[in-house]
Amino acid sequence: RYHxxxxxxxxxxxxxxxxxxxMIQKGYARKYVKDGERETHEAQMAIEAPTTEEEDNRAPVPTAFAISRLEDFLPPPDADEEGL
Structure with missing residues (x-):
């Protein structure tokens, strides 16, 4: 809806x-890869994704998420009037 x-x-x-x-790196895309078709690099990454045990042994990777403009994530003030 936002888009x-x-x-x-x-x-x-x-x-x-x-x-x-x-999602591809963590292996969640496996179900979208058809058997017998040539795999893309991303699909191969998904298939070879580390198991949970391997993930637990890795060092944590610092990750930061930021919302630079709050108005990008909020509906416009008149959205209720337009039925959005």
């Missing part, structure tokens, strides 16, 4: 791209 309402293009959304990359 349609504000003219924000999903394909250009850095947050979505980052979330997809993380």
């Amino acid at each position: 349609r309402s504000y003219g924000h293009v999903t394909e250009d959304c850095v947050h979505i791209k980052d979330a997809i990359k993380i």
